[in-house]
Amino acid sequence: MKAKVYITLKNGILDPQGKTIQHGLEMLGFTGIREVRAGKFIELFFDGLSHEQARQAAENACQKLLANPVIENYEFIMVEEEKG
């Protein structure tokens, strides 16, 4: 099982990285893109935990380390790993 964690800057926090990406896209001729916000994507892979335990662990990880609540929001989804 794994958690796909998405971390984004809160509204109102300046995102110079997103602005730079947006500028790059405009240079390439993309139109109609109102705004670009850049964030982080983190995957947590779990072993030996129930779905609920893994969900709780992901929640704790986000609160304690993965996101800084002063400037960032987080959300995550739990997914079964694809069998290789």
Next chain:
Amino acid sequence: MRFGVVVFPGSNCEHDCYYMLKYVVHQQVRFVWHKERDLAEFDAIILPGGFSYGDYLRTGAIARFSPVMEEVVKFAQRGSLVMGICNGFQILCEAGLLPGALVRNAGVRFVAKSIYLKVENTQTRFTQKCADRVLQMPLAHGDGNYYADAATLQQLHDQRRVLFRYCTVAGEVTPEANPNGALDNIAGIMNETGNVMGLMPHPERACESLLASADGLQIFQSLVV
């Protein structure tokens, strides 16, 4: 006084701090490895600049959980002096010892240059010997853009806890003098009890006239009683 200079993997300003405290300010000083847990011998702790843990995840985010930081939090809660410079400031914010956060510079680029700081409050343990109201010193960071929510910002101003703001050579706090987009040109703040301070510029790199400016010395001299 006895100073401890904390060394994290990736710190790179610890020798500047050590040299300056020992040979310029003539105090006792020792490096403190990030795995140490005993700070009983110290009167003050310096968190130096650098790129602790490679700045991975967020600046200061991993350093905050190192063994020594648990002790630094207790050390600060006992009222002892803690000063964070650059990455040290970022770590203090991540650790919750100072409010707010330091985010990516507004211009995205790493900024390294000499700047001027207006000393906003000289009635503190960190600025009491600042004879000049404008200090010149270098700055070098990619994430120095100070952010706090409106209520926190108001409280910082009301309680006179903003100690340094970016300014012109004449001491005017202007948007042009702001190198990184920091709210209200904020370069350094202290905690509510006045014993923890963080600033983005590097006073330890401006302590001898040979280094173009000796203004940073005034901050370190303020610490020493």
